[in-house]
Amino acid sequence: xxxxxxxxxxxxxxxxxxxxxxxxxxxxxxxxxxxxxxxxxxxxxxxxxxxxxxxxxxxxxxxxxxxxxxxxxxxxxxxxxxxxxxxxxxxxxxxxxxxxxxxxxxxxxxxxxxxxxxxxxxxxxxxxxxxxxxxxxxxxxxxxxxxxxxxxxxxxxxxxxxxxxxxxxxxxxxxxxxxxxxxxxxxxxxxxxxxxxxxxxxxxxxxxxxxxxxxxxxxxxxxxxxxxxxxxxxxxxxxxxxxxxxxxxxxxxxxxxxxxxxxxxxxxxxxxxxxxxxxxxxxxxxxxxxxxxxxxxxxxxxxxxxxxxxxxxxxxxxxxxxxxxxxxxxxxxxxxxxxxxxxxxxxxxxxxxxxxxxxxxxxxxxxxxxxxxxxxxxxxxxxxxxxxxxxxxxxxxxxxxxxxxxxxxxxxxxxxxxxxxxxxxxxxxxxxxxxxxxxx
Amino acid sequence: xxxxxxxxxxxxxxxxxxxxxxxxxxxxxxxxxxxxxxxxxxxxxxxxxxxxxxxxxxxxxxxxxxxxxxxxxxxxxxxxxxxxxxxxxxxxxxxxxxxxxxxxxxxxxxxxxxxxxxxxxxxxxxxxxxxxxxxxxxxxxxxxxxxxxxxxxxxxxxxxxxxxxxxxxxxxxxxxxxxxxxxxxxxxxxxxxxxxxxxxxxxxxxxxxxxxxxxxxxxxxxxxxxxxxxxxxxxxxxxxxxxxxxxxxxxxxxxx
Ligand SMILES: Nc1ncnc2c1ncn2[C@@H]1O[C@H](COP(=O)(O)OP(=O)(O)O)[C@@H](O)[C@H]1O
Ligand SMILES: [Mg+2]
Numbered sequence: 001x002x003x004x005x006x007x008x009x010x011x012x013x014x015x016x017x018x019x020x021x022x023x024x025x026x027x028x029x030x031x032x033x034x035x036x037x038x039x040x041x042x043x044x045x046x047x048x049x050x051x052x053x054x055x056x057x058x059x060x061x062x063x064x065x066x067x068x069x070x071x072x073x074x075x076x077x078x079x080x081x082x083x084x085x086x087x088x089x090x091x092x093x094x095x096x097x098x099x100x101x102x103x104x105x106x107x108x109x110x111x112x113x114x115x116x117x118x119x120x121x122x123x124x125x126x127x128x129x130x131x132x133x134x135x136x137x138x139x140x141x142x143x144x145x146x147x148x149x150x151x152x153x154x155x156x157x158x159x160x161x162x163x164x165x166x167x168x169x170x171x172x173x174x175x176x177x178x179x180x181x182x183x184x185x186x187x188x189x190x191x192x193x194x195x196x197x198x199x200x201x202x203x204x205x206x207x208x209x210x211x212x213x214x215x216x217x218x219x220x221x222x223x224x225x226x227x228x229x230x231x232x233x234x235x236x237x238x239x240x241x242x243x244x245x246x247x248x249x250x251x252x253x254x255x256x257x258x259x260x261x262x263x264x265x266x267x268x269x270x271x272x273x274x275x276x277x278x279x280x281x282x283x284x285x286x287x288x289x290x291x292x293x294x295x296x297x298x299x300x301x302x303x304x305x306x307x308x309x310x311x312x313x314x315x316x317x318x319x320x321x322x323x324x325x326x327x328x329x330x331x332x333x334x335x336x337x338x339x340x341x342x343x344x345x346x347x348x349x350x351x352x353x354x355x356x357x358x359x360x361x362x363x364x365x366x367x368x369x370x371x372x373x374x375x376x377x378x379x380x381x382x383x384x385x386x387x388x389x390x391x392x393x394x395x396x397x398x399x400x401x402x403x404x405x406x407x408x409x410x411x412x413x414x415x416x417x418x419x420x421x422x423x424x425x426x427x428x429x430x431x432x433x434x435x436x437x438x439x440x
Numbered sequence: 441x442x443x444x445x446x447x448x449x450x451x452x453x454x455x456x457x458x459x460x461x462x463x464x465x466x467x468x469x470x471x472x473x474x475x476x477x478x479x480x481x482x483x484x485x486x487x488x489x490x491x492x493x494x495x496x497x498x499x500x501x502x503x504x505x506x507x508x509x510x511x512x513x514x515x516x517x518x519x520x521x522x523x524x525x526x527x528x529x530x531x532x533x534x535x536x537x538x539x540x541x542x543x544x545x546x547x548x549x550x551x552x553x554x555x556x557x558x559x560x561x562x563x564x565x566x567x568x569x570x571x572x573x574x575x576x577x578x579x580x581x582x583x584x585x586x587x588x589x590x591x592x593x594x595x596x597x598x599x600x601x602x603x604x605x606x607x608x609x610x611x612x613x614x615x616x617x618x619x620x621x622x623x624x625x626x627x628x629x630x631x632x633x634x635x636x637x638x639x640x641x642x643x644x645x646x647x648x649x650x651x652x653x654x655x656x657x658x659x660x661x662x663x664x665x666x667x668x669x670x671x672x673x674x675x676x677x678x679x680x681x682x683x684x685x686x687x688x689x690x691x692x693x694x695x696x
Contacts, residue, residue: 409532
């Protein structure tokens with residue numbers, strides 16, 4: 001690694017640390033200090049790193065991004081960004097601008113007793129012990145420079161806690177807006193805990209001010225206690241000049257169900273890492289993803305599922321639709337630990353290339369150390385079916401709409417898995433209505 | 441309604457249609473018969489506008505318009521409909537969505553208002569009942585996993601919904617049992633009328649017992665070698681295509 005690349009972050013860290021008041025908890029200051037050192041040691045990864053072989057992050061991460069100050073952007077522009085992001089007024093809404101909670105744009109409906117939905121900054125200020133055991137608990141910063149970086153700069157994000165035996169019907173919608181006029185970075189850190197037998201739904205949306213250049217480095221930590229059910233959605237709509245890196249880390253106790261629906265549309269370079277630790281028997285996860293790069297966009301999707309206990313199930317479908325000179329990377333690892341007998345794991349990843357210049361690198365990886373397991377995986381890369389286009393056209397559907405319909409058909413395996421109506425409609429609108437076809 | 445003059449078409453390097461002449465007037469039903477590989481489906485697809493075929497000579501007039509200058513969807517919007525011999529499967533698009541999109545696409549091209557969901561569903565239900573189709577087929581992906589017979593009925597359903605002016609049915613009868621054949625024939629006969637025309641491509645005279653044609657043409661090696669009334673179909677059934685092969689061999693020998 002090249003020392004100078006991380007120097008800018010050192011300076012920024014000093015400024016941030018000086019600004020942290022006396023009330024800033026000691027344990028968090030220490031954690032953040034350790035993380036900064038780890039980041040410095042690891043450095044910014046290069047393509048010589050096996051995990052970064054297909055994604056060259058160095059030119060982006062070496063750019064100088066300032067820690068975003070509070071924006072001096074007219075409220076009306078922020079309002080229209082918020083309105084664009086809102087999916088349903090019925091959702092609990094937590095808006096973050098440049099990584100910081102923005103109370104005036106947020107709206108929480110009445111919450112069931114005991115449920116916490118607040119900003120991490122608030123938690124740090126008023127009851128830091130509630131998050132003490134939850135920051136960086138389920139993974140170390142040892143191996144990921146960007147998780148380390150996020151941890152060093154930990155400041156704000158969403159803290160959501162659902163106690164045992166509780167169903168929260170309204171989804172929580174976290175809206176992250178980057179609103180800057182100079183290159184800026186934010187490090188949102190979200191902490192989610194769903195109690196025993198409880199259920200909740202969350203949506204993360206990432207957006208930015210048109211034309212803005214910025215770096216989002218987000219980390220979401222999820223713990224699911226016994227038999228908890230949690231549906232997670234992520235709508236990545238960053239601006240075309242943005243660098244978007246994110247890790248979602250899920251720790252699942254026995255009998256818990258996790259489903260993830262990842263949709264990637266924006267960003268110049270984006271990389272989403274999703275790690276699921278099936279840490280109790282009969283835990284189950286479903287990971288669905290759709291990435292649609294166009295132009296020169298680069299989208300990297302990584303998933304890792306650890307089958308650490310027996311009788312767990314995982315289902316995974318990732319689909320890519322690539323146009324222009326875009327590039328997609330899919331890396332899906334399934335790691336079956338020695339004790340994880342009766343594992344049932346299915347993984348499929350498919351890519352549709354709409355142009356001759358688009359490229360996709362896919363790498364499914366199965367590592368199996370138990371003997372009584374069922375693991376399947378398959379990968380395909382293809383193009384639109386010309387016969388089907390002809391068939392649709394011969395029924396009067398114009399060629400471009402016929403293509404849209406087939407693209408939607410390809411994506412629909414992933415889209416129809418979304419149970420939250422407003423999210424599904426949002427996706428159908430992007431995939432269909434914006435191209436002149438009715439939503440389903 | 442349709443006038444085909446000296447039509448030649450090829451795919452890659454293979455000449456398939458070699459001088460077709462055919463006139464179909466409005467209100468008429470024509471049958472095209474002929475051995476396998478004689479070019480029946482190619483003719484149907486050239487009418488629909490499939491881009492795999494290149495028309496090298498001749499012209500096609502459709503209601504006075506130059507059909508060959510229209511693209512595939514314009515032809516469909518102008519009322520041309522091809523019931524495929526081998527309908528295409530489209531995983532991920534429901535039959536219902538597809539049908540509504542097709543109807544609205546045609547309406548849009550004519551600047552007509554779009555059909556509302558209620559009227560669409562009502563029409564769909566009626567037509568499916570007439571064709572003896574199960575409701576569940578609407579939610580299923582277009583033709584995916586349909587049996588041969590279900591696919592053929594689905595083609596006729598599309599025809600019934602789109603109400604074309606000129607319908608070309610390419611071996612819609614093959615693979616149908618007698619009951620299904622009757623239902624499909626009823627569907628076609630319902631469409632029959634003074635302002636429409638129908639071309640029935642078939643291998644067997646059987647279908648023509650139900651859809652009685654005004655004229656029968658025999659296609660062999662890319663040319664129409666015989667035309668006549670419905671008794672020609674019976675004659676063919678009697679004598680088989682054997683007598684045609686000698687006939688057409690003689691015809692092509694004569695043409696050299
Ligand atoms: N797309 C194509 N490419 C190459 N050959 C074709 C193509 N379509 C048809 N043919 C050939 O043209 C001839 C006529 O085919 P077709 O029109 O399907 O006949 P029919 O429908 O009368 O059985 C056959 O020899 C067939 O193999
Ligand atoms: Mg044929």
